[in-house]
Amino acid sequence: MTAPMDVTGGDAQATPEAVVDASGGKAIQGRSLGQIAWMRLKRDKVALAGGLIVIFLILVAVFAPVIAGAFGQDPTQFNSDLIDSSTMAPKTGTGISADHLFGIEPVNGRDIFSRVVYGARISLLIAFLATLLSVVIGTLLGVTAGYFGGLVDSIISKTMDVFLAFPILVFAIALAGIVPDSAFGLTGDTLRVSLLVFIIGFFNWPYIGRIIRGQTLSLREREFVDAARSLGARGPYIIFRELLPNLVAPILVYATLLIPTNVLFEAALSFLGVGVRPPTPTWGGMLSDAVRFYTIPHFMFFPGMAIFITVLAFNLFGDGLRDALDPKAR
Amino acid sequence: MVTYIIRRLIWAVVMLTIVSIATFAIFFLVPRLAGATSESLAARYVGRTASAEQVKIAAEKLGFNDPLVVQYGRFAKGIVAGADYDYGPGVEHCPAPCFGYSFLTRLPVWPDLLNRLPVTISLAIGAAVIWVIAGVATGVLSALKRGSLFDRAAMGVALAGVSLPIFFTGIVSLVVFSYGNPFRITAPGGSFTPFEENPAMWAYNLILPWITLAFLYAAGYARLTRAGMLETMNEDYIRTARAKGLNERAVVVKHGLRGALTPILTIFGLDLGLLLGGAVLTESTYSLPGMGKYAIDAILAQDLPKVMGVTLVAAFFVVFANLIVDLLYAVVDPRVRLG
Numbered sequence: 001m002t003a004p005m006d007v008t009g010g011d012a013q014a015t016p017e018a019v020v021d022a023s024g025g026k027a028i029q030g031r032s033l034g035q036i037a038w039m040r041l042k043r044d045k046v047a048l049a050g051g052l053i054v055i056f057l058i059l060v061a062v063f064a065p066v067i068a069g070a071f072g073q074d075p076t077q078f079n080s081d082l083i084d085s086s087t088m089a090p091k092t093g094t095g096i097s098a099d100h101l102f103g104i105e106p107v108n109g110r111d112i113f114s115r116v117v118y119g120a121r122i123s124l125l126i127a128f129l130a131t132l133l134s135v136v137i138g139t140l141l142g143v144t145a146g147y148f149g150g151l152v153d154s155i156i157s158k159t160m161d162v163f164l165a166f167p168i169l170v171f172a173i174a175l176a177g178i179v180p181d182s183a184f185g186l187t188g189d190t191l192r193v194s195l196l197v198f199i200i201g202f203f204n205w206p207y208i209g210r211i212i213r214g215q216t217l218s219l220r221e222r223e224f225v226d227a228a229r230s231l232g233a234r235g236p237y238i239i240f241r242e243l244l245p246n247l248v249a250p251i252l253v254y255a256t257l258l259i260p261t262n263v264l265f266e267a268a269l270s271f272l273g274v275g276v277r278p279p280t281p282t283w284g285g286m287l288s289d290a291v292r293f294y295t296i297p298h299f300m301f302f303p304g305m306a307i308f309i310t311v312l313a314f315n316l317f318g319d320g321l322r323d324a325l326d327p328k329a330r
Numbered sequence: 331m332v333t334y335i336i337r338r339l340i341w342a343v344v345m346l347t348i349v350s351i352a353t354f355a356i357f358f359l360v361p362r363l364a365g366a367t368s369e370s371l372a373a374r375y376v377g378r379t380a381s382a383e384q385v386k387i388a389a390e391k392l393g394f395n396d397p398l399v400v401q402y403g404r405f406a407k408g409i410v411a412g413a414d415y416d417y418g419p420g421v422e423h424c425p426a427p428c429f430g431y432s433f434l435t436r437l438p439v440w441p442d443l444l445n446r447l448p449v450t451i452s453l454a455i456g457a458a459v460i461w462v463i464a465g466v467a468t469g470v471l472s473a474l475k476r477g478s479l480f481d482r483a484a485m486g487v488a489l490a491g492v493s494l495p496i497f498f499t500g501i502v503s504l505v506v507f508s509y510g511n512p513f514r515i516t517a518p519g520g521s522f523t524p525f526e527e528n529p530a531m532w533a534y535n536l537i538l539p540w541i542t543l544a545f546l547y548a549a550g551y552a553r554l555t556r557a558g559m560l561e562t563m564n565e566d567y568i569r570t571a572r573a574k575g576l577n578e579r580a581v582v583v584k585h586g587l588r589g590a591l592t593p594i595l596t597i598f599g600l601d602l603g604l605l606l607g608g609a610v611l612t613e614s615t616y617s618l619p620g621m622g623k624y625a626i627d628a629i630l631a632q633d634l635p636k637v638m639g640v641t642l643v644a645a646f647f648v649v650f651a652n653l654i655v656d657l658l659y660a661v662v663d664p665r666v667r668l669g
Contacts, residue, residue, distance in 0.1 A: 161345075162345060162348050162349075164600065165345060165349070165600070165603075165645070165648045165649055165652055166349065166352070166645060166648065167603075167604055167607045167641065167644035167645050167647075167648055168604075169604075169610050169611070170607060170610065170622075170625055170640065170641050170644045170645075171352075171353075171356065171641060171645075173610065173625060173626060173629055174356055174357070174625075174629065174637050174638075174641050175356055175360065177629035177630070177632075177637065178356070178357065178360065178361055178629075178632075178634065178637070179360065179361070180361075183363075184363070260493065264495050267495055267497075268495065268497065268611055271495075271497045271611070271614075272610065272611070272614060272626050272629075273626075273630060274629060284495075284497075287495075287497055287498060287501065288497075290501065291501055291615070294501065294504060294505045297505060300498070300501050300502070300505075304495075304498035304501075304502070307495050307498060308490075308493055308494055308495075308498065311493040311494075311495075312489065312490065312493040315489060315492065315493055316489070319489075
């Protein structure tokens with residue numbers, strides 16, 4: 001056997017940041033995972049485009065009253081004067097004009113543009129909050145299961161199996177359908193939004209939980225965790241200070257990829273009539289109204305495309321983020 | 331192998347019990363937490379026309395005043411042994427398996443569901459055949475020709491596919507291919523012809539829902555298969571297979587695809603189980619009279635026993651599908667150890 005190497009002595013060589021090119025060139029800089037990821041992401045034009053659309057959509061949702069107000073439109077205001085009373089269709093076919101960029105709805109003549117803009121609020125609000133709920137539950141239980149193992153792991157893993165085996169949509173419809181219009185001290189949109197956030201977030205946490213558990217299982221055996229433990233660190237410290245910072249990347253990636261799933265989930269519930277109640281505009285609700293007016297295609301086109309673009313943008317960005325943060329990627 | 335099967339069967343029974351408790355909780359616990367009383371629950375069973383006195387009697391006779399455990403016991407017993415519903419004016423018998431009794435239609439739920447089952451099964455199986463073939467084939471070809479024009483085009487279409495809600499593609503497909511326009515290839519939604527009656531009409535009525543539903547899933551399966559194939563084709567056993575002189579076709583199909591198939595099989599079991607429990611969105615979009623349409627119609631009519639029955643049956647399908655997938659694992663993946 002060779003003599004043990006002196007690992008404590010070489011202070012200059014140990015830190016890459018300090019290594020200077022012998023020929024006197026520029027210093028080679030150490031890069032953090034975040035910097036590497038950002039460099040890769042910058043080169044991924046498709047993902048960047050997705051990210052920009054996401055930012056645009058968030059701005060639309062936040063400034064919905066300003067945007068709709070700029071055209072002098074209100075999403076719930078009827079414009080019966082623009083409707084042909086015999087066919088119930090807009091008088092000009094679509095009703096598209098400088099005031100009504102996306103035209104108007106048949107029957108009551110509501111402005112589609114402002115309804116699509118306001119629809120972004122409900123859609124993104126529910127998708128973000130539900131994702132947050134899933135991530136919090138999934139991360140806490142996933143880390144706990146992965147770190148402690150044994151009985152705790154068995155119980156949490158089996159619970160995740162049970163959740164994954166539930167007919168989620170049917171359960172969600174049932175839950176969203178049986179809660180009365182006034183419950184838990186809440187009413188109206190506040191109740192519906194909280195209810196949908198709870199249902200969607202609560203049924204989706206096992207997807208995050210499984211991934212985090214798997215990552216924790218492999219992280220647990222790493223040297224830095226051993227080091228922390230041998231220095232006397234206990235469970236909570238190791239989980240929050242050693243494991244969680246290393247789980248930020250997968251959490252970020254899968255949260256980004258869960259958002260579009262939740263956008264689709266909320267749209268589906270609204271489409272089926274158990275989402276946020278009318279007249280509050282939702283994309284799914286608009287599509288469900290549009291089914292009956294299939295001869296007026298612009299009515300289904302705009303809310304449908306809004307869902308498609310939103311989901312696609314988040315998927316593109318999430319895929320890019322995953323590639324950028326994946327250390328195995330070439 | 332036998333112990334493995336027995337263990338899986340026991341787990342399936344445990345799952346069914348948990349699922350039935352959860353279903354029961356949703357329908358009896360959640361409304362109470364939301365402020366419902368025994369009377370307001372009973373009112374939903376006997377209809378809006380009933381007087382306060384009738385509702386009170388119904389609540390008592392339906393046992394809504396009993397402890398929840400007793401109520402759950404009665405509910406579980408109904409599934410196994412049948413139940414009698416005494417709701418005031420008379421007693422109705424609901425034979426086993428009693429998944430509930432609708433007081434609005436005065437009919438047990440299970441025979442209703444049995445009528446709806448062929449529609450949902452036809453829809454799910456037909457779509458599944460298309461999406462598995464299309465999705466897996468696309469995924470394998472994409473992985474083998476990674477970076478090619480075909481790969482990029484297929485993955486672009488697949489990404490769009492998973493981003494499109496089925497109720498949007500469904501309506502668009504109806505506008506383009508149905509409702510009496512030049513491209514009409516199918517009847518408007520709502521018609522279903524049983525297979526044994528007329529196989530051609532059966533397929534004619536279902537072709538549009540099949541393709542729309544299959545497109546959504548095929549997109550996901552193509553992405554999954556591609557990722558799986560890229561991973562397995564880098565495994566050592568693939569190099570071994572090539573080294574021992576197997577032709578490329580055998581390497582790809584027998585070794586590569588077989589390794590990549592395990593996660594796809596898991597997802598397939600879940601997806602098919604979920605669809606068999608009611609393709610709610612597809613059936614609503616195309617007005618197909620399947621279990622999913624039954625569920626959503628019942629919810630909108632606030633006919634709780636129906637919703638509860640369909641939820642439970644849907645959950646049972648998922649549990650059975652998972653059971654079968656787990657048993658199939660042993661056949662597909664030689665690496666799975668049983669014990």
